[in-house]
Amino acid sequence: MAEYDLNELQKIRENKEVLEYLEEHGIIEIKKFNDIYDYEKELYDLQVKLLKLQYEIIEKGKRVLIIFEGRDAAGKGGTIGRIIEHLNPKKVRVVALPKPTEEESGQWYFQRYIKHLPNAGEIVIFDRSWYNRAVVEPVFGFCSKEQHELFMNQVPEFEKQLVDDGIILIKLFLSISKEEQAERLKERKDDILKRWKIGTLDQQAQEKWDVYSGYIEDLFKQTGTKKAPWLEISKDNKKKARLASFKLIINAIVGNEQEKPDTFITKYD
Template sequence: MGKDKKSNRGHRPPKLPKDVYAAELFRLQTELVKLQEWTKHTGARIVIVFEGRDAAGKGGTIKRITEYLSPRVARIAALPAPSDREKGQWYYQRYIEHLPARGEIVLFDRSWYNRAGVEKVMGFCTPQEHTLFLRQTPIIEQMLIEDGILLRKYWFSVSADEQLRRFHKRMHDPVRQWKLSPMDLESVYRWEDYSRAKDQMMVHTDTPVSPWFVVESDDKKRARLNMMAHLLSTIDYSDVDRPAVELPVKPLAVNNYERTSREVITYVEDHVAGLFGDRQ
């Protein structure tokens, strides 16, 4: 499959220093803002597909990519389970509704490849539907590309040990417990089934016109930087001139305006003041 098949798995690289990570992350995020402005200016349409096992780091990477981008330009498509009506549609139909218009970027947090993974392994589709998916998907993607869409597909690869460690961490984290579901646990018990399904998917959908790029993600921070740097390297974007903006040195004087009395306005209580206790 794909271009470079080299893997660092089994050879744990040195831990990435926090300051190096923060500096490179901000540099890449700055470049992503430039990519956003170029996308708006040129009317480009960009689709980025994020796939991989549960807890592989897709969501964290998407969060860092979009952190400084405009939600009017960069949208995240994270579709729930299909409704009864959607189950009666052409399989790709609900995904096509989320494709970008001119000047937009869409990041699919899981995509039509659900059929190649969870639907295949959990029996949510028939063998015939799965076979049809593997045959039709390269055709669909080629049509998107021929129409001018820039399509990038990333598979986040995590080891079984690291996935289980992250699941344990989620289980005991009150702000991340919602990310651990019975369906997630099935990915532990059906590890080999998911591996076979992924391998089969790659054989059919890793094509010269629409290749898969695998991101080693046992180290989340490295994975984020590697994926973002690779994405930027695959798109020939450039700086876009922005209109000059001039601001006054200080606020302009207001002659006749009188501010409404504070007594007639309901303000939010100063919750933070109570955090200081006797230290004030």
């Protein structure tokens, strides 16, 4: 999954003659090369830190639940891919549930998610979660106003119970600008290898931008609590957003007091 081999980048970086030759012949730009190297090096270091934390999670039987929400095309999938890339696959799960079945539609809304909560020693990542009912469902009319309001009232207490029971709950929201979203959606449409990423709802993300914004604002106001704060990453740069996600997850797991948000919704630019 790695975009570049860090060891090979290191060899090139240490050989100034090779670097100068590549730049002179227009093969690479030194600044761009250094940016790539710095990113891959920092990413590698963060992956090592997270892997070491996973050893501790397994040994001590901790339970970690990471929720990824965000705008369409904000980079959730790529970020999750880098997070799990070098973790022990037996102790990490990515949950991306499809739309509810007829049976599930008749259940308590949280019921189908509960069965996927982490066991002792596990990290579970929700690639979209119960928060579909906070934004996507009301935007497209997939739930009633009453169902949406009931969810917004219930979710803070539901998450409080999870945290009180010992689950480390980390809620990340990836934001991008409207212009960047339009560019990424176009790139997916034009690239045959990425076209599968575009769903029917993604195609309406731009025209419903303002409607989304209203529900997202309510999401932060009503469901960001002291025990389960939202951490919003506002970056149009995918690589910087990935690094920020790693840092927030690591700090949340180790309980770094200095990095805890002062407010219940913290934006990381």
